[in-house]
Amino acid sequence: MRDQITDRLSKPGRALDVIGYGECSIDEVWVVPTAPDWGGKSRATRRERLGGGQVATAMVACARLGLRTGYCGVVGDDDNGREVLAGLTAEGVDVSAARALAGGVTRAALILVDERNGERTIIEHNHARVSLLPHTLPPQLAEARILHLDATDPPRACAAARRARAAGVVVSLDVDQPTPGLDELLPLIDICIASRGLPEQLTGESDLERALRKLAQRTQGLVGCTLGPDGAALLDGDHLLRSPAFAIDPIDTTACGDTFRGALLVALVEGQKLGHALQFANAAAGLKTRDLGRRGCPHRAAVDALLARQ
Secondary structure, three states: OOOHHHHHOOOOOOOOOEEEEOOEEEEEEEEEEOOOOOOOOOOOOEEEEHHHEEHHHHHHHHHOOOOEEEOOOEOOOHHHHHHHHHHHOOOEEEOOOEEEEEOOOEEEEEEEEEEOOOEEEEEEOOOOOOOOOOOOOOOHOOOOHHHEEEEEOOOHHHHHHHHHOOOOEEEEEEEEOOOOHHHHHHOOOOOEEEEEHHHHHHHOOHHHHHHHHHHHHHOOOEEEEEOOHHOOEEEEOOOOEEEEEOOOOOOOOHHHHHHHHHHOOOOOOOOOOOOHHHHHHHHHHHHHHHHHHHHHHOOOOHHHHHHHHH
């Protein structure tokens, strides 16, 4: 499967290496000394306002690691939407194909980070004027080597995946929870990276390797899973590859999975062997934990330096 994906990625003439279509947001990241009790009162020790969202953050990770990157998702025509797109542009992400919907309210999220261990809880708000209104898919979906999607809106993701596959584009999916419509989306996916526990939920298999094998039967190719403090796993034909997490004291685990997925796409575009690609992505995800939210996405020199010390 990896060889087939590599062959498709090597086709010349693509304007971008990867383009993202899916979730973006403005994140309010609040660091708290302990997990708050419902009905109680707590004082944040730090507060930051940052760009976020699964797909948008993965595109920032790709850009910082050296890929030609674009974003073609949807924001509202509000101040948050303008801030989201300006932030992506500042990171070198091409947003010329992104759309601001009239009257729309851009997704926002409140992220509570436990300063003791970096673990986070996300409270999100998606407005119907952005998440539900139909819109025309941008032609740029077919102009990259990889289209990266999430499963927050499976019908739109299916339409985008079909458009991309018809143009020979490799389709990648970030999926973190069971969603209505996922059964229709999975057969259109070449690279599927799930969050911890999801392969077992989707397949009914309690063993990770058996779960990933069953999940692979429902997709077009490569499947893997992020495992939080236990690292990550990737199915390579008959072998389950595992990479342990790097020993880094975490400040914030927000965006680690998005960074992992972006870094894995970088490694695949570069033709890295799967074992090294898994370790590369794990290193990038580990380094992300050193700072809050998307701001922690590492640059290439930091990832290379960490791997050189191993």
